[in-house]
Amino acid sequence: MNTIKFAPYNEFVTEQHQVERGYLKRLEMGDFKGKVYQPCNLDVLVINACQNHCFFCIKKNYFGDVTQNTFLESLETAVTRLIEKGITLEATITGGEPTLRVPRLVKTIQLLHRLGVKERTVSTTGVGLLDEYEGRPVIQHLIDNGYTHNVSISVMHPNYAINNVLMGHPQGSSVDNLTRDQLQRIARYCNTYGVELRTSTNLIGNYRGFHGISSLDEIIDFVSQQKQIGIYSCLFRELVGNNSAITNCKVLIKPIQDEIDKDKRFEYVKTIDGMFYNIKLYIYTDADGKQYAVKCYQDTIVPVTYSRLSFVNGILRAGFDGPELYNHTKENPNECY
Helix, strand or coil, rough: CCCEEEEHHHHCCCCCHHHHCCEEEEEECCCCEEEEEEEEEEEECCCCCCCCCCCCCCCCCCCCCHHHHHHHHHHHHHHHHHHHHHHHHHCCEECHHHHCHHHHHHHHHHHHHHHHEEEEEEEEEECCCCCCEEEEEEEEHHCCCCCCCCCCCCCCCCCCHHHHHCCCCCCCCCCCCCCCHHHHHHHHHHHCCCCCEEEECCCCCCEEEECCCCHHHHHHHHHHHHHHCCCCCCCEEECCCCHHHHHEECCCCCHHHHHHHHHHEEHHHHHEECCCEEEEEEEECCCCCCCEEEEEECCCCCCCCCEEEEEECCEECCCCCCCEEHHHHHHHHEEEE
């Protein structure tokens, strides 16, 4: 969760909920007995496939798929059981790349909306957001179902060619990731219809001879470039994981956060102590006089509890790879996928 977030100053908030009021709730489901954070994030992996091969992807070990009917039926069962046990959920729609399976993505959002699950994030590379389904672009379906709080598009670098390399492709290859013009088109749509659009960037050092965003000056320059195309929220994240590629190019975010604390362009406001992370809040004024709310997150050490659940291939888990809470396959052994 170690991150730095830039957002418009008039959105000087932390999350949809008040972080300092989060609490733990006991949950017994299946063979699981433990505590989960409230409100709890539910990562819904719409599809495992993706057009990229990012070395830092924490979900790249998920394979296979179930049928759409099985996916939707098992998701409804899992969410309904959690709600019946008093768990408050906020959904992160993710993958893989969820827009590669547009019908399932739209039906998933419609289902969650019907069940009363609010959106926390829609995480995507953005490639299919403007594709049409049932006469409307995908992003309009997000709007129709209230999933507009935080549409987060993965962009590792403003240079299209470098971005593709950092997302796992050979230098010079042609990949279906967004160009600057396509991202600007999405930004125009979002700004017109009130969608909160942001970019999501991992801090990356030297990878295959290219550098990603890795310093405060580069972060500020990136924020400035996004502003030019109509995006005013940018998130920067420290890499997580321990494979060799991550270890070799990991950029620690704490020194950058310490630099922010000393930089006169950033006015310190306050610190919020949460259960899983602490947040330092600043006001940043850029060279044009535009003000941003800047939020520096740092993880805290907590007992073994879960701040998120995940749903993939009909299986509901605590965390990404934790204990099973519900497994559609085990409850329906004769069903063919």
